[in-house]
Amino acid sequence: MHDAERVAAQAVERHRREPSQLLQVLVETQDAIGYLPAAALTRIAGLLELPRSRVEGVAGFYSFLHTEPVGRFRILFSDNIIDRMLGSRALMERLCRRLGVSPGQVSPGGEASVDITSCTGMGDQGPAILVNGVAVTRLDEARVERIAALVHAGTPLAAWPAEFFRVDDNIRRRGALLGADFVPGSALQAAMKRGRNGWLEEMRVSGLRGRGGAGFTTAVKWGACRDAPGADKVVVCNADEGEPGTFKDRVLLASQADRVIEGMTLAAWATGARQGLLYLRGEYRYLLKHLRAVLAVRRAAGLLGARILGESGFDFDIDIHLGAGAYVCGEETALLESLEGKRGTPRIRPPFPVTHGYLGRPTVVNNVETLAKTTLIALQGGAAFAATGTPQSTGTKLLSISGDCAYSGVYEYPFGVTIEHVLEDCGAHDPQVVQVGGASGVTIASHEFHRRIAFEDVPTAGAFMVFDGRRDPFEMARNFVHFFAHESCGFCTPCRVGTALLKGYMDKLASGKGAKMDLADIEWLDRLLKNASHCGLGSSAPNPVIDTLLKFRPAYERRLVSLDFKPAFDLDAALETARRMTGRDDPAAHLDRREEV
Amino acid sequence: MGGTFLFDGQPVPFEDGQTILQAARAAGRYIPHLCWHPDFPPHGSCKLCIVKVGGRHVSSCALPARDGMEVESNTPEINGERRALLQMLFVEGNHFCPSCEKSGNCQLQALAYELDMSSARFAHFFPDRPVDASHPDVLLDFNRCIFCELCVRASRDVDGKGVFALTDRGIHKHLVVNAESGRLADTDFAVTDRAADICPVGVILRKRVGFAVPIGERKYDRASISTVAMEKGE
Numbered sequence: 001m002h003d004a005e006r007v008a009a010q011a012v013e014r015h016r017r018e019p020s021q022l023l024q025v026l027v028e029t030q031d032a033i034g035y036l037p038a039a040a041l042t043r044i045a046g047l048l049e050l051p052r053s054r055v056e057g058v059a060g061f062y063s064f065l066h067t068e069p070v071g072r073f074r075i076l077f078s079d080n081i082i083d084r085m086l087g088s089r090a091l092m093e094r095l096c097r098r099l100g101v102s103p104g105q106v107s108p109g110g111e112a113s114v115d116i117t118s119c120t121g122m123g124d125q126g127p128a129i130l131v132n133g134v135a136v137t138r139l140d141e142a143r144v145e146r147i148a149a150l151v152h153a154g155t156p157l158a159a160w161p162a163e164f165f166r167v168d169d170n171i172r173r174r175g176a177l178l179g180a181d182f183v184p185g186s187a188l189q190a191a192m193k194r195g196r197n198g199w200l201e202e203m204r205v206s207g208l209r210g211r212g213g214a215g216f217t218t219a220v221k222w223g224a225c226r227d228a229p230g231a232d233k234v235v236v237c238n239a240d241e242g243e244p245g246t247f248k249d250r251v252l253l254a255s256q257a258d259r260v261i262e263g264m265t266l267a268a269w270a271t272g273a274r275q276g277l278l279y280l281r282g283e284y285r286y287l288l289k290h291l292r293a294v295l296a297v298r299r300a301a302g303l304l305g306a307r308i309l310g311e312s313g314f315d316f317d318i319d320i321h322l323g324a325g326a327y328v329c330g331e332e333t334a335l336l337e338s339l340e341g342k343r344g345t346p347r348i349r350p351p352f353p354v355t356h357g358y359l360g361r362p363t364v365v366n367n368v369e370t371l372a373k374t375t376l377i378a379l380q381g382g383a384a385f386a387a388t389g390t391p392q393s394t395g396t397k398l399l400s401i402s403g404d405c406a407y408s409g410v411y412e413y414p415f416g417v418t419i420e421h422v423l424e425d426c427g428a429h430d431p432q433v434v435q436v437g438g439a440s441g442v443t444i445a446s447h448e449f450h451r452r453i454a455f456e457d458v459p460t461a462g463a464f465m466v467f468d469g470r471r472d473p474f475e476m477a478r479n480f481v482h483f484f485a486h487e488s489c490g491f492c493t494p495c496r497v498g499t500a501l502l503k504g505y506m507d508k509l510a511s512g513k514g515a516k517m518d519l520a521d522i523e524w525l526d527r528l529l530k531n532a533s534h535c536g537l538g539s540s541a542p543n544p545v546i547d548t549l550l551k552f553r554p555a556y557e558r559r560l561v562s563l564d565f566k567p568a569f570d571l572d573a574a575l576e577t578a579r580r581m582t583g584r585d586d587p588a589a590h591l592d593r594r595e596e597v
Numbered sequence: 598m599g600g601t602f603l604f605d606g607q608p609v610p611f612e613d614g615q616t617i618l619q620a621a622r623a624a625g626r627y628i629p630h631l632c633w634h635p636d637f638p639p640h641g642s643c644k645l646c647i648v649k650v651g652g653r654h655v656s657s658c659a660l661p662a663r664d665g666m667e668v669e670s671n672t673p674e675i676n677g678e679r680r681a682l683l684q685m686l687f688v689e690g691n692h693f694c695p696s697c698e699k700s701g702n703c704q705l706q707a708l709a710y711e712l713d714m715s716s717a718r719f720a721h722f723f724p725d726r727p728v729d730a731s732h733p734d735v736l737l738d739f740n741r742c743i744f745c746e747l748c749v750r751a752s753r754d755v756d757g758k759g760v761f762a763l764t765d766r767g768i769h770k771h772l773v774v775n776a777e778s779g780r781l782a783d784t785d786f787a788v789t790d791r792a793a794d795i796c797p798v799g800v801i802l803r804k805r806v807g808f809a810v811p812i813g814e815r816k817y818d819r820a821s822i823s824t825v826a827m828e829k830g831e
């Protein structure tokens with residue numbers, strides 16, 4: 001048997017021929033071979049008894065899976081606007097020159113390929129890259145030169161300087177969660193003492209709302225799952241953290257993993273779930289070993305597994321699933337599809353996951369931070385938790401702060417803090433714009449800095465990107481539009497086509513060919529995306545454009561040529577073939593140089 | 598239990614479990630649709646069936662009807678948005694109606710007439726999508742695919758074969774067939790499959806029967822798509 005097929009077969013067997021493990025099988029097969037050859041896909045399909053077309057469909061969906069050969073070193077530059085402000089583009093060009101490769105291509109000898117990828121969650125220590133899936137931080141020219149040398153020498157990743165892979169927590173401000181010590185098991189003991197119902201009641205009193213974006217009340221979600229018919233309930237931790245500029249879940253997973261996993265166990269106690277799944281974004285796979293170790297220690301301590309803390313009937317354990325580069329998989333129903341080994345396409349809702357979730361079973365999906373916060377509620381009680389924050393936003397919020405400020409990192413604030421206050425703390429000297437909540441969030445102009453971080457005012461999943469007077473809000477919006485076009489799952493018409501069209505318009509404006517009519521088209525597309533999209537990705541994709549058009553319209557108008565209509569079709573460029581064929585390059589062979597004739 | 602909701606101001610009865618679109622159809626009220634088909638569960642991807650309920654846009658093919666709902670469908674606002682969705686579908690593929698064998702039987706074309714789409718408005722993508730003529734009985738012209746997944750669903754759920762699937766994502770999403778070679782001839786697809794006659798546009802075409810009915814005398818040449826849908830249940 002061919003090597004690739006043997007490797008694929010081994011991966012399938014490791015996952016007990018479970019079709020729901022398809023994505024994990026593909027990830028592991030690629031780890032061993034470098035990419036996914038056609039024969040490997042055929043073999044995997046055969047062993048899992050799935051149509052080959054479905055396997056091909058899944059392999060094609062995820063950015064980090066390759067069905068064509070890639071370089072022995074696959075280098076991906078995080079392309080968030082923050083990485084760019086830190087010089088990522090120039091560094092990528094330098095590396096490409098050193099390796100003799102152009103972006104998106106494989107070097108002639110097959111040693112390396114270089115490309116861009118969506119935000120890797122290292123905005124506080126960028127510019128960042130992924131090398132064969134592993135995060136490398138704080139790139140500068142010197143580091144690029146050393147990486148080029150290591151790649152040329154074929155030095156295996158394991159022998160690269162450990163310093164390259166250092167990821168700091170950068171915790172700058174500690175509140176109730178980050179400031180307190182935590183004894184594993186203590187929150188569980190407190191909640192179990194209250195009984196399952198008493199614990200859910202405590203959650204209700206806390207008023208805790210989800211920290212993943214939508215802000216749904218956690219106790220209501222847990223109660224609905226508990227009451228849903230079906231005995232085999234599931235708790236899922238959403239550690240996909242794909243929103244550009246967000247990295248607080250990374251820090252929680254790295255330094256507060258016990259709290260996160262105990263939070264999942266607390267959810268199991270409330271709902272009666274026996275199975276837990278943690279969906280870890282591919283970009284954070286460097287955390288896999290650490291998380292597995294934490295799970296093992298907790299199993300040994302009786303905090304996971306059968307009869308947790310000696311309680312008969314309280315059985316719960318957790319598996320970790322790895323994502324493979326798809327922002328949409330953070331959307332909870334796409335995440336469930338991905339956990340089932342499918343393309344990450346959001347489901348039709350209703351039904352909701354609390355009644356029909358993972359494999360059709362009642363499922364709670366919660367964000368990393370939400371789950372970590374539940375340990376505070378178990379330990380201090382719901383009323384104490386609700387004493388901080390605002391009436392509709394209880395407790396604290398972790399912010400991932402990056403961009404034009406002196407101290408990037410993670411800050412914990414009680415809800416209700418003003419943007420002004422945060423800007424002062426993080427040492428922002430000339431802040432003009434703050435993008436709160438990531439690419440899909442809200443663009444805040446300086447006259448709004450008095451506004452508050454809270455569900456009542458400026459809601460956020462945690463990103464807080466600062467831009468000073470040197471920056472161009474249009475370029476920020478354009479960067480985010482590219483992000484959404486790249487990440488659209490392509491399921492529904494408005495988002496699949498709308499994000500691609502919007503990208504075209506923004507690029508047309510950027511190239512100085514925009515016309516007034518394009519602004520009307522952009523606003524029309526914004527409306528269609530908002531109204532007609534199937535999921536939150538499409539409906540929030542136009543947010544940065546809507547906000548910047550409203551608040552920074554001159555940044556757009558500056559780019560317009562005065563005409564009402566200017567075709568996107570470039571007549572002069574279309575003559576290029578004819579020029580090449582006739583060997584001409586004189587002014588008369590150019591439309592835009594006719595006046596010189 | 599069931600109940601009644603208001604559809605463009607008129608009461609429409611519904612039975613439990615019926616979606617807005619199903620109940621409206623049963624009451625003789627047409628809502629445009631492309632990815633929905635009476636024989637299959639809702640898919641919810643094309644979004645042609647959007648309506649407004651209580652000021653919010655929803656997919657009427659997928660949302661269960663509820664008592665007392667107020668649904669807006671045939672309004673300038675919603676039809677304008679539907680037209681734009683059609684324009685999006687036209688520019689993302691390569692649709693040349695005059696030379697297409699499906700002209701007159703194509704739901705995309707028929708809806709464009711129904712909704713007065715007179716231009717493509719947006720810049721064309723002109724994607725490169727090679728055709729697959731390998732199969733003895735059927736031609737696949739991917740240029741016209743609108744990703745309704747009806748072939749995917751019919752082959753998987755009715756024929757039990759899984760001949761079709763989608764791969765890649767976003768604007769690069771495309772149809773593939775169940776063969777390592779990528780050729781339809783190397784799958785177990787048969788012209789008698791349900792998937793062979795489900796395509797609402799002109800991707801899956803039978804060979805040797807083209808133009809048997811002349812253009813001008815076809816289904817949607819004779820009656821509008823809303824009339825066909827309401828009178829023949831198609």
Ligand SMILES: Cc1cc2nc3c(=O)[nH]c(=O)nc-3n(C[C@H](O)[C@H](O)[C@H](O)COP(=O)(O)O)c2cc1C
Pocket residue numbers: 209210211212213214215216218238239240241242243327328329330331332333365366367368370371535536537
């Ligand atoms: C496009 C999209 C991406 C999302 N990404 C994430 C994510 O990375 N992490 C997350 O916790 N929630 C994400 N969400 C929100 C989830 O759908 C879901 O609301 C959340 O996980 C629920 O957890 P919570 O109630 O604890 O916030 C995303 C939503 C959308 C629409």
Ligand code: SF4
Pocket residue numbers: 328345346487488489490491492493495496533534535536537538539
């Ligand atoms: S809105 Fe975008 S991401 Fe969401 S289902 Fe539609 S295409 Fe997919």
Ligand code: FES
Pocket residue numbers: 629630631632633640641642643644645646647656657658659
């Ligand atoms: S018919 Fe409802 S989304 Fe296509």
